[in-house]
Amino acid sequence: MNIQFKKGVLELCVLTLLQNDDRYGYELVSRISQNIEISEGTIYPLLRRLQKDGNVTTYLRESNEGPPRKYYKLTESGKKMCSELTDEWFGFVKKVNIILGRSK
């Protein structure tokens, strides 16, 4: 799997998954990695970035299957970012398709 393709897209995936429900880091890793190869060392720094930029907030909740889980919740600016990134992504794919001659 080409690493470069993932750049920026994983952020969009995380934001989209957080749109419906709050989720914890490990859960995001396992959900995304069902389709796209991904490592924890990618997601945790990404989540930290999102929090630092005010796009998510976090809260802890205990689990009976291991250590407490840190849940991530989209903020208003996070929701806005998600919809903007979504538009950009589909626009981008469309333009790439034109260049690759797959537009028709």
Next chain:
Amino acid sequence: MNIQFKKGVLELCVLTLLQNDDRYGYELVSRISQNIEISEGTIYPLLRRLQKDGNVTTYLRESNEGPPRKYYKLTESGKKMCSELTDEWFGFVKKVNIILGRSK
């Protein structure tokens, strides 16, 4: 335009454009930038990489509109790389669509 989305995809675009005809760097920049914002400083290092890795060869041809043009031509391994990258790209987009919930 999200910079990160472009990572890796520009290479695919360049390879695809070279599949039909030999092209020179400036021409590639202007063709691609009709759809995707791109600068010369991006394409030339990319072309040098492709040449260094044996995916393209080059030859000079004079122009009556400026300095001589350096044409890039796909090698066999470049053609192979192009078709592999193409498959990877469309597979990747499909998987992202599943995560984004746009698969159906």
Next chain:
DNA sequence: AACGGTACTGTATATAGCAAGGTACTGTAA
């Protein structure tokens, strides 16, 4: 002769994903 367009090159910087490592809790099997 000066300018804008064509064409190529090089350096320094920012960013994101990854491998590899670590901590710590829980339940199960040897």
Next chain:
DNA sequence: TTACAGTACCTTGCTATATACAGTACCGTT
């Protein structure tokens, strides 16, 4: 009761790629 696998979190250093910025040089037109 000890060892292990699974869950859950986090950090550091590395690499690849795109970009900004700067520079060189050729051509035709004004």
